Amino acid sequence: MKLYNSLTKEKEGFRSRQPGVVKMYHCGPTVYDYVHIGNLRSFLLGDIVRRSFEFLGYEVKQVMNITDVGHLVSDGDDGDDKMTKGLKREGKDITIDNMLALATTYVDAFTQDLTDMNIRTPHHLPRASEHIQEDIDMITTLEQKGFTYTTSDGVYFDTAQMADYGKLGGLNLDNDSEGRITENTEKRQLADFALWKFDAKLGWESPWGQGFPGWHIECSGMATKYLGSQFDIHTGGADLRSVHHNNEIAQSECATGCSPFVTYWLHGEMLNVQGEKLSKSTGGNITLNTLREKGFSPLAYRYLALQTHYRSPMNFSWEVLQAADNGLHNIYRDIMRLREHATTTHGCVSGNYREDFAAKIEDNFNLPQALAIFHDMLKSDLSDADKLITAYELDTVLGLGLEDYEGKEVLVNQELQELLDKRKAARDAKDFAESDRLRDAIADMGYTISDVDGEQHLEKK
Ligand code: AMP
């Protein structure tokens, strides 16, 4: 396995700390709203890494945090936190109880989205609000070792005390730059960041006063608790690399005294819409529900996302999603046909295709090329039984749900449902001209309809 390490900026051979076991951490969602399909692209990366290592015979231990407190709107430690923003948006009082209840709503929606996209649930999904003590313990250690100072609004990490602060790159460490003027003037260095923010109204008790932990320390606290002081892989969107991840490294390495905190850092590139990063804070909010309302299944989006390498930006449009949806249904049709032909013999996994496929995922998770091998296999002269079983095997990484596909899964959006209801009413009234007209309208939307035992059955054309 070779993977591109953002820390060394090189493609490196993979060696886990413990033979045969991969321990990894993924930055999860801030649950003040539904996750959008950009967030889901970054969570898909974690899933691809997990499925790939499992395909190659490793045991994987996977942790993804849920940020339900402490993530400020600005990376510069200013402004509201995002959960408060969510409470204001929903007209709720700003209390810890309301904050946690709001979070629970969106955690439930998030875990459902993971399931619907066939993203395997990480072994641990710790919530930041349930790990405040871990944060306090780590900040206490940092304080004892001389890495902190206190200002009027919080406890800060003193980046000047760490010789190799910022080693993931991407930071402006020039203290005389313009940012200095607009930033918190009590900070000793521009890059210093909050470990604990004081808040008299909202928060938890701590040795420094009531308040809440900084967003960065939460990830260090939870990663260390579940994976230890040092582990193999950390993933997240590329937008988190320079500030959030440099700060995670700083806190963790200075507190534990162990370096490196993480051996391999993997960063997923952004999902863009019309050239702009999809972002909740700038109002972009395409969620899986938006897709469902337009009649697309979450797996069509998964299939689309697999077609772009995780290190390349991806452009989303409804046209490319439609093309992916058509492509996925072609695969499903092939699978149905193979099942019909392969009823009597149980096939064998093709060793050659498995090897070629493995070579692509071992090359820094090259899913677009792995998909090409999968398609070559479907077109090959393998027997139908061998093709079917090989397709199922490769799908343990692709996650397109081939083995579970039942041939009748069609997402019915509101428009389609109305046509179906009207057609049923027309048939009940024996108005066959109207029923045929509605059948044509449904066909124009890309579906064929058949009537079995008085029920209407839809299939994607
Ligand atoms: P957040 O909920 O803002 O904490 O983000 C959760 C994850 O989604 C992080 O790993 C982000 O880097 C990632 N992310 C946010 N926006 C995008 C985007 N447009 N494309 C890909 N990943 C994103």
Ligand code: ZN
């Ligand atoms: Zn994080």
